[in-house]
Amino acid sequence: MTERFERELMRGSLDLMVLSVLADGANYGYLIQKRVRDAGGDMIKLQAGTLYPLLHRLEADGVIKSKWDHSTGRKRKWYELTPAGRRRIRDQALQWDKYAACIQRILTPALAALPAK
Template identity: 60%
Template sequence: MVKEKTSGDMVRGNLDLMVLSALADGPKYGYLIQNALSKASGGTFTVQAGTLYPLLHRLEAEGWVRSRWDDSTGRKRKWYRLTPRGRKQLVHQAQQWREYADCIWRILAPVLGQSPDAMESS
């Protein structure tokens, strides 16, 4: 009867990377990014609006994305697109994540190698 704590903030620490990669295949506005990430992750990640927009502002302040309002369709939307620097950052962070994940993977391998049932001793 252990409480689940990892329900909400699953993305912790990788949201920047996720959002950048969501913009990799073309400009999007916030709501679109939300849906794209949710779909791309098979429902695993659900980025809250209150999380996404401040994050986008931060990414823009870093110079990794640029935004432009568009109200030609009636509905006002703020489109974000990767800058060249943002694209480099995306690749850089992605590679970094891979190294990091490999490292954790090596540490966890022995744990995941054996079944939970074989762990009653100690």
């Protein structure tokens, strides 16, 4: 039940989280996954099977671009933000704040109306 809730919560903000990690500088999938997981504590368990298609989608959207790195034995695909990506972070961050404020506006009086536990 709680897992379902968390999973659905992630939808719509996961893109923004990944883009935010890239705002800190170029990075590759495996490390991005770790960064998001660390930031998420026990809330966000980002799966590889979620992340890689997500990165492909963002690239197809033109908000990130990639470059293969074969210099090490393990090949890595580095991603970085495009100008459109930076714009999207700013836009979606505003959207997110507006959305969160809206939830709070509904939630706060509701909790107040609930009988004290």
